Amino acid sequence: MKGIMADPLKDIMLRITDDNPETRGQKLWVMFALSLFLVASLNWYAMVREPQVVDIEDLVQHKNEVVLVEGKVISWIEDRYGNGEDRVDLVIEDDTGVIQVRWYSTGEIPPIGTNVTAMGDVVDWNGRFYMQATGSGAFHWEEKDLPTHQRVSISDLAVAPDDFVGKIVTIDGFISKSISPDAVYTSAYLTDHPGNAAHQMQLLIQSATGAWIEADSKIEVSGMLSFQETNLRWAFHVQGPDILLDTSYQPQIIRLDWATEATWSYESGSKVILAGTLRITDGVWELEGPNGHTICVIPTTEDMAEAELQNYSGSIFDAEGRLMWSDDRNSWCIDANQGMGQNLVDPMTALSMQAMLSADPASMLQAPNTHYTINTYMKYAFEPLDTEGYFVDSQTYTFGQTSIAMTFPGTRTEWIESGQGIVADVTIVWDDEDMRMRLMVNSYTLTGNPPPPATMLWDDGATQWGYSKNQFVLIDGKAALHDDGWYLERPGSEQSIKLNVLPNAIGTDSLHENQSLTWHGRLVQIEHSSELALVFLLDGADALDEDGDRLADSFEDATGFNSNTIDSDGDGINDREEMENGTGPNNENS
Known part of the structure; x- marks a missing residue:
């Protein structure tokens, strides 16, 4: 039987290999038909072949292969670098480990906690494995795979955080800071009261929200609780697009004070009101305070038209808008366009920068030319010849203060004081010597005043x-x-x-x-x-000598002078001259 089946195949091969000129054309047609058959067979095999389901710990054995992974989605980030790319980076976990899946040409994104089946290529990048998936069909899940959320309160998490590790829970509360629409990584706090909180919890937000969320807004979030070893505290991980806003509660707009100008940066991105004298020169709007300091104002088109009719310049004005950093003016501005003006950014804090670095440090190093604007403070006094130091997230020392190593572009002629506010344009590099991430400062502007001595x-x-x-x-x-x-x-x-x-x-x-x-x-x-x-x-x-009259403050207090003014008695003679002439408050000749 075996010999009978082999005879026709043998006959075909003999015809193909025959050198007879009369059958050469026939042989070419047979070879062409056979090649088409082989290609079609391989394509059919590729289509009907089901990729193998692989445990995450075994992916290292399937480099450059298309495989299936089944597991739970524990986090995802949409458009990681904020460049409009149709890409979502998901982290999937099974009983053997975790893997990042870079999903291009995406479809519907599965909620956190969903059990999914993901198909993609296994990629080895310098010893770091991840999967690359393309198309809306790369992820599959059914309704039964969706997570069941447990609703709890912040106090429940505070009493027994270990009971909720690895679970998807839903909580509501008040967010501590404004969140800009395009912030891919944000660190904030969720509190149980907008002004007098009994509990607060760190909130790590991944992926852009797509809309402004105001400070002190009441929100509802679903996510997972985890312990942050670097900060020795608990944090709640949520996805920006999944934050639900309670529109029935309207947070108060923050009124700024000229006397506390050094603290304005804490309200970066928030809606604010500031009173002052409006100055309009060649179309440039500035608000001047009683101390002579100014802040730029970016008006709306309606504001500019109304200003021409009412002659606003020189009048006392209540400027209302969003506090933003202007790259053009290197200063803070009140933007009446609600943060939509040109060349305006809401600088991230050192805490948000650290959250971004902790979330996926390797990916940050893959984009060394990406620039970030950070609103931060100097940790230590910075000598003119120093080029390396630390940024921190608060002006004065607090427990759990976030520090990030940085390098300045060169030496300076002046000191930068500890606690000095600074807005810097930075890039991220790897420091081989210290084996850690480091911020490279490309340019910077000092803001506000350092803390008092x-x-x-x-x-x-x-x-x-x-x-x-x-x-x-x-x-x-x-x-x-x-x-x-x-x-x-x-x-x-x-x-x-x-x-x-x-x-x-x-x-x-x-x-x-x-x-x-x-x-x-x-x-x-x-x-x-x-x-x-x-x-x-x-x-x-x-x-x-605070008042500058060349009498020491403590000496003036001891001798009856006023240490807050140059001329204590208002007679036109300064206190130093009065003391030298023997006409001071405690003197017989006064």
Whole structure:
């Protein structure tokens, strides 16, 4: 039987390989038909062949193969780099591990917690495996695969967070900050009260919301609770497009105060109101405060038309809009167009930047030319010759403060103080030496004022003083001249600190001789001249003189002058001259 079946095939092959010129044309047609048959057979096999279902831990054995993975969706990010790409990065988990699936030409996105079947190519990129899927049919799930959400309160999570790990839960609350429509990664807080919260929880938002969410808005979110080892705290992971807004609750618009200008950056992206004198020059709008400081205003078309009719310039004006950073003006602006003006950005905070880096650090390094605008603060005082330091998410130290390493483009001529607000354009690189992510600062603008100098107490000791190294501080004491220069001594003790006094300093003149004064300067450490030790020095030191009348504030308070004004009695003669002339408040000639 075997020989009989082989005879026809043998006959065909003999005809094909025959060199007879008379049958050469027939042979070509037979070969062509046979090739078509083989190609069609292979295509049919490729279509009907079902990809193999593979455990995630075994994907390393299927490099460059199309496979199926079955598991639960635990997170997804839509348009990771904000460039409009039709791409969603999903993370799928099964009993053996997790895998990222990069899905292009997407369809409906499965909710978090959905059990799905994903089909795609297994890709090995420098030892890091992920799957690449294309088309709406790459993911499949049915109604029975959708998650069942458990509704809980923030207090439930606070009492027993471990009970909800790995579960999809739904909670509502008030969001702590405004969320811009195109922010792919955002870190905020969810509280149980907009102004007097008993509980708050970190909220990590992935994927752009597509619409503004105002600070203190009441929202409903569904997601998963996880413990953040880097910050030693719990966080709730949600997807931006899935945030539900309770429109029945309207948050209050924040009124800014010119006296607290240094804290305005906390309201970045929020709707604000600020009163001031409106100045319009060549179409440029600015709002001027009582201290002479200004903030730019970006009006609507209707505002500009009304201003021409009513002559707004020079009038007291309540500017209402969204507080945004203007790249064109390198300053904060109140945008009446609700954040839709040109070249305006809502800078991310250091906390949001860290959340973005923690979510998928490898992907961030794949886009080294992507620029980010970050609204942050200096962690330590930054010397002019320093190029490496840290950004933090709050002006003063708080427990759990977020720090990010950064590098400046070069040296400077001035110090940048600890707690100084800064808006910087940065890119992200990998630091081989320190084995961590690092922000490269391309350009920056200082905003607001640094915190006031800290008061140092002699009883605090060297360790506590070390926390204020390189910062401006206040120290009480008496100045005394030694063989090697001026020292600030603690009265009644042997404690002292070396002084590097300013030229023409008032603290060492004859009027202030042997007086206990409050001194102001930068606390630095230097080597001891004769011992193997480090000692503190108050650099650029002088007695504190807030009103600038060349009388130390503590001296004025002790002698009856007003330390807040140059001319305490308003007679046209400044306090210094009165003291030198013997006509001060406590003087017989006054």
